[in-house]
Amino acid sequence: MTIPSNIKEQFPLLSRTVHGKPIVYLDSAASSQKPDAVLSAMDTYYKQVNANVHRGAYAIAAEATEQMETARSDIARFINADSANEIIFTKNATEAFNLVARSWGVRNLGEDDAILITDMEHHANIVPWQILAEDRGFEIRWIPLGEDGTLDLTDLDELLKGVKLCSVTAMSNVLGTLNPIRKISDAAHAAGALMLMDGSQYVPHLPTDVADLDVDFMCFTGHKMCGPTGIGVLWARAEILDAMPPFLGGGEMILDVKKSGFVANEIPHKFEAGTPPIAEIIGLGAAVRFLDSLGMKNIREHEISLTEYAFMKLKECHGDDIQIHGPSTIDSRGGVLSIAYKDVHPHDISQVLDQHGICVRAGHHCAKPLMRELGVGATARASLYLYNTESDIDILAEALGEAGELFAF
Amino acid sequence: MPGLEDLYREIILDHYRNPRNQGELEAPPAHRIEGFNPLCGDEVVVTFTTDGTSITDVKIAGHGCSISQASASMMSAAVLGKSTTEIRKITQTFKAMMSIHEGEMAEESNEKTSLPQPDLSLGDLEALRGVVKFPVRIKCATLPWNALLSGLDEVSQ
Known part of the structure; x- marks a missing residue:
């Protein structure tokens, strides 16, 4: 076909x-253009279903919740995640990176630590780390550019020494380079580091299998893959997400709140404070079904x-x-x-x-x-x-x- | 609909192809200011010397698109040998031409302060008027002027 x-x-x-x-x-x-399938899914949601999710007992509130959670499951399947609970909705890939930096990073990165990124990263995979490093004092290392627009992995094992997180784009937004994520991920894991993949340019264009790529986190955005703006995804393995502190505080992300403190909700809700962009999530669900239908x-x-x-x-x-x-x-x-x-x-x-x-x-x-x-x-x-x-x-x-x-x- | 000929006037292309006053003066004694356009990565370096009242020499370096390079070249020709007061008038008039909004602001302040001169002739710089029809390029045209202005501010402090 x-x-x-x-x-x-x-x-x-x-x-x-x-x-x-x-x-x-x-x-x-x-940013990609949007097919009728996505536009009509969002239009129909606003015209027929619009209600807040995870709250009301009435019919359209239940329908809205169901449509949103169906989108979450479809997106999980699209990237071969183990569970829909591992799909955290964010505003875009940039927010997903900031979530990892501010939640996982604050808990795990200190003065004696290092992270490893590359010379071909988008600012979204650079600046959140630089902001955090100003506070936490960890080192940011860079995998250099090699021949023909590829990464020079000669010193990868050396660069990974003492590194807690390796964060690499799967496809450069400038050069188009497809980086050997599995190879880097294997080396990162061997060195005791976690692996984050920037999937922003990859997920829209190639079959994506997070299990096969063997990464621990992946950030990507909806609007580059036929979906609407205002919706992105952080995927991470459930046990990592479970161990991470909340990012934004507010409604939806709690199980209980007392004057003395709060109890955080389960994933994915722990990381989704406030009313989510429901129409955009439904639109992104329609986008992955559209992409799936083409193959x-x-x-x-x-x-x-x-x-x-x-x-x-x-x-x-x-x-x-x-x-x-x-x-x-x-x-x-x-x-x-x-x-x-x-x-x-x-x-x-x-x-x-x-x-x-x-x-x-x-x-x-x-x-x-x-x-x-x-x-x-x-x-x-x-x-x-x-x-x-x-x-x-x-x-x-x-x-x-x-x-x-x-x-x- | 504005066409390319509104933007890329012959005199602009001439300044782009044959930039005037290219290079860098040794700083110090010259004043040196860098200007960046974070949107496109364009960069201009303006170096100039003054005798206290006038710009006695000026050089332009850096890299950028035809509009920013031509604007810088035309600016260097327009300000060389002029007094800083005159240069500020030219700059204000030029920036007013580059923006409807700024133009209105300038007209308002004009009534109170008699600056800038509404009838001040910009000469060759008039060729850049078409840039206003391409809003995303306005910052290209004003980049060297903003650099020069901050240089003049440094001098007067």
Whole structure:
């Protein structure tokens, strides 16, 4: 089975025009578009079911709770978690990282400790640790960038000495690099560290199996995987979550409150203070069912073939004028194409492309330490998803030529 | 709908391709200010010397898009040899042109303080007027000017 060639029809936004041209959306690494299945699930919830969850005994409150908990189970299945109770809903992946830092980190990281991250992390997997380290005084180590946009794992065992947590992105949002999570996880466990995987760019694009990857925590976000904004997930093994103190305090996360103190609720509720984003959770549930119906293997195959085509087409049209950062082997990368084109600044590239209805991201992609390692201030990034086509790439390749002409020295 | 020709006027592309007053003066004695655009990673380094009343030399370094680079180049040409009072007027007028909101604010303050000069000619800088139609690029155009302003503030302190 392959991705249906008319899949764009299921994404209402993809039928609009921009500056009089059909939209060519190539920024799914920033945020994906939403299919009818997700939009109608959220719309139906508000029109037919809307009520607060885990409270009222009346029918629609029970329906709302049931729909939300069904989403939790479907998301658990989607990543092969042991139990739906291991799915903690957060605002986004960023909040999930902050939850781990502020709950697990405060309890486990002190002056003699270290954590290990990498040169290609998103700021969401850097700054929460830096904030905490200011208080707790632990060391932050970095796995360096190696050849061809991959990680240099030569000194991994040395770097892991004394490390309590290793936190690595499964796929770089700048380079598209697919990192060897299982290999790093095995080394981390051998060194006595826990393993956190940033799944933000991975979960939307590849079949994800947390048991097979053998990680202990995973953070990801809904809006990059056909779901709405405002909803992310922290997954962690139940025994780790059970041992962690609450993050935010308030309603829902308690079993009892007295003047003398509180008793925390069971997971997942312990970490979900206040009324949750119910419609967004239901929307994310619809998104994983939508992705499942297409098949994550098929999505991955579609993106491999499209990435191969993009490399071929861009080189054919622009030769040595174009450089694509990150791995040149398609198998070891996702469909994230950070482009350097002649000496044209990424901002100017994206401005010219915009006139053709093409949406690409220009900037540092919230990965400034990586940009410094690459020695660039910014890149123009085209990122592919299940709804992109070879025709989208053709339009990109042609419009790039115009940027080249305008800014030629 | 604004087109690319509104943004990338020929004079802007000329300053981008052939930037004026490129480089860095030795600081000290020169004043040195770095400006960053955290959104896109653009960076400008302005170094200048003064004799107490005027800017006697100015150089621009750093990296950025055509708009920030051209704006920096045009700025260096516009302020070289001018008194700091004149430069502040030019800067205010330029920044007013770059923002409808700031423009209104400037007009209000204009009635009270007679600054900036509404009829002050910006010369080549007028070419950057089209940037306002592309709001996300306004910060590119104002980046070097904000750097220069904080440099002037340092000098006057």
